[in-house]
Amino acid sequence: MFHLSHLRYFYAVAQTRSIRKAAESLHVAQSAVSRQIKNLEEELGVPLFDRHPRGVRLTDAGQILAKYAQQTMLNLDRIRSEIDDLRALRRGTVKICTVEAGLIDILPQVIRDFRRRYPAVSVTLLTRGSQGVVDTILNDDADLGLAFNAPYHPDVEAVATQPQRLYAAVAPDHAIAGKKQVKLSELKAYPIALPDTSFGIRQLVDQIQQSAQLRIEPVLTTDSIQMLVSFARLGLGVAFLPFFAIKGEIRNERIAAVPLADHPARNANAEIIVHKGRQLPIPAEEFLDELKKALRLLK
Template sequence: MSRFVFSRFARYFEEVARLGSIRRAAEELNVSASAIDRQLLLAEEEFGVALFERLPRGVRLTAAGEILIYGFRRWQQDLSRIKFEIEELRGLRRGEVKLAVVEEATFDFVPNALASFMQDHPRINLHVTVAEPDRIRQLVLDGQADFGLAFDPQVTPALRIERQARFRFGALVPRDHKLAGQREISFSHCAQYPLIIPDSIGYLREAIEKLALRAKVLLKPMLTANNLSFIRLMVAQGRGIGFVTSLGAEADAKAPGFSYAELSDRGISPASLTLFAAAERQLSAASILALRYFAVYFDDLDRLTARRR
């Protein structure tokens, strides 16, 4: 059918079905009857069934023809909706995009991904919710967020994965610390000093606990907090070593209060930053466009990472 939907056949077929006559359709469309008949015969050959009954005084749709005309009309309705949404993207109408993201992505990733989108589409309103991975997943499934960005969300058939990128774990070390300036460092080495870690069960806390277990270190943090911005501030003040993924490693390396060092420990799987949407939900044109900007940013980041390996 795809060969015919965007061809002249669609116009011929619908007009013949409407008028019940090839001759009258030819007059209406200002083409020859033989040209219309030829298109109909080609379509019937491809489908392998007759689309019209040839009657003494015209034609009548067969059961297969009825199915096809229904499909055409539904396609036309979809096309009208698509045209409307494309107009929205051209800035003729306002739109709204709701996204839910993990906190660690807000330091560098999300602002960079949104910068060009906001510049190109200033009339589309954005609403960003920062939450834990499980909450992000639920917001997407409930329709309260158009798409989500989270580390290692629980994947089910209800979610459609758009992009993924893997990030290793690293340490944030105060600038004036003995360990500052190292490119790599082991968790057991970090554990000899005061630690500042997340207090909630999530991708980062789980990784830290696995690292402690493998290093045979009793985890006794000096400070726990449920906010990564606060943890970064405390590290910058020299109160301890924190842990993050390599997601914002470049920005962390340039930060005035601390340096970033990748953890040298092996056997811990990298965290997968995942861009996802609800599998069965139809997104608005504005949300589809925003999702595309994020996908392109993922692809660019992947190419950049590949060149550095």
């Protein structure tokens, strides 16, 4: 019969690929970890790890058990969270992975309001491109993801979406600043800055290039949304950004934003995503409610 301690020790070794590191993370002796692994292997009748001088590797049987051990550990986290909730302790951590644009306005405000209500709950915030947000959610390294035009994956679910048209962002005195809308083909003559290919923005621009048979040579490629904002604000050329990345700059008249007329740019979305089928911890569910409200305001 499996004991939780067996699975906890096994999962620690599977994650660290080292009995010594697992023992350190569990604050127990290496011999205790080795004994638990041995007991588990005897009970199952198969080796779970291949031992080698640099550590351990999961066997095929170990990989099967690791999959179920991970789900068990996630379920245990929820049990603890729900028990804490019943006892009104409200402790825990919400783990969020977001595109950088989410850091500019929406998430700081949501975190502020959430922390006022639940001061004992901490927040861990990771920043990635849209592809990285999806990967982080799939790896269960975050509870919630905020992405722009996230790439499809069958195991990722969008629990809230808000249309976020893509804009050509420029300085207020730029030649295109007064236009009602503009096509990508009309911007080829201007210096252009693009994010790298892990960003939903870049994937949209690449779709437009492909459908319109265009080829844009950016003068700047970056993994920073803030750099794209600065590029536009300082009059260096054209950057492509969603509204929630630049609404403060527009409000303060530091940037002019012209909607892109090309079809893919008109149908982009900001999305809150989760790992399909995963039960969220209670603090993450309550944070999700706050984030959904904030997303609906992005118009």
